[in-house]
Amino acid sequence: MTSIIILSDTHIVAEGALAYGHSDTAAALMSAITTINTRLPELGPVEGVLVTGDLTDFGTEEEYRRFATMMQRLALPWWAIPGNHDRRGPMRSVFAGADWLPASGEVNWQRSFGDWELIALDTLREGAHHGELGDEGLAFLDAALSRIGTRPALVATHHPWMASGIAAMDADNLHDGAALMARLEAHPGPVRMISGHVHRTAFAQIGRVPCQIVPAPCHAVHLDRRPGAENCLALEPGALTLISHSSEQGFTSMQVPVGHVPGPWPFGEV
Template sequence: MRLIQISDTHIVARPRLASGRLDTAAALENTVTRIEDLRAKVGPISALLVTGDITDDGDPASYARFREIVAPLDLPILAIPGNHDAREPMRAAFSDTGLMREAGPLNWVRDLPGLRVIGLDSLVEGQGGGALDVATLYFLADALETAPDCPILIALHHPPFACGIEFMDSIGLSDAAALAAILHRARLGNAAGDVRLVCGHIHQTQFVTVGGCPALSAPAVCSTFDIDFRADAPLGFLDSPGGFLLHDWATKFRTLAVPPTTGSGPYPFNPN
């Protein structure tokens, strides 16, 4: 009834730092600790959804390090690629999850209790922008059509919407209109009336509607992009981790943003 979504972990193999600066492994280790703490407070977690840029470089050793860091969670991993990933090393690294097809895009469906999760592969190797090929669009339409009477969560790396940050919108999703049309039909046809989309890529949380469906981008585990809509916004990242998302459909579907750190406390309320 609960799912953790982490995104954009950008793991690299020891002893490197991502972009020569970010200790992305430390950020993921901190996230694992936060998830363990959360699990003790909110109850069981069904799976760990990872919405791309799992590694910074697509290197098999980077995937191995990712698996090593999240292993203590002992959660099923639902992984889709981002533009920094590489399809074949990722297929091999997650071959034990039962989701990786032998060839082609890394699209999958996983039915959890009361929720269908659909993962889509928007990776176009060699470029930052994403695309959904015809096979992937058909895969999505079929997965929506055959869904049980429950909410549906669609996950892909590239947001099907402009985020306002020019250097990210220049590497956005090229097939957003086709995806929106499919979502529009799916929402009308879904018995539960609840089709949602989650993504990553833009290293910050934005909430919009696409095809009449809620669409939400997750923060990045490793870094943040400044909210700067100016045309001459500096290209680059902020070194502050962004946290992750908790999706909870025990009653009504709700999503909670979990910050990467907590303050001290809790302290008793003081009437004065």
């Protein structure tokens, strides 16, 4: 069995600031890193950590430097794709030399883990909140799926295609998601789609493709599905997602809470 950890929507801001005036995203990221490092013997073996977008809140070099400095404490390699709060230029400037980061263009990349493939897709359209793969992203996906044949694929994006029922977030989903899903539906091997953006855990089955939205280590998007509800954040407990693959049962996912929790205690204790 091989595993990776998904860390999404860290939204790092300048030192001394709170995201949206309420969320200490730096403290949340440090808590997530500590959780990973502490629990790694229990969770492992883990190949690395994928950050599925919105690494920072404003996409500045200062924020990326702060993010990179904190991630130096992580006991695993990490990789990333951008979200709508990110900016490719500052990302490249600060993360120059990262083996997952293309030298130019969109931040699409692919990596092999044992008997499965991770295909990471850039859905950022700078200046917009919604996601879009566009011709470059779809062409990259076509080539990646062609190369891997029938091997299982985990396809990662920041923006999801599945709807959460939170109207303001669903409006900013992946606008060309139908084209993406048609390609995943046609892939001859097992495939799963995983995304961030909504800061909540959600699952759906679209055709034969299981789709998952992962939570954030910091704030959540408040779950209010009433028509016209204002889009708000809530300081719910943060979480990570452990994705594993085995030949016996394919992809599995488990949520891991961020921070200290009481226990563990043996069930046999009286």
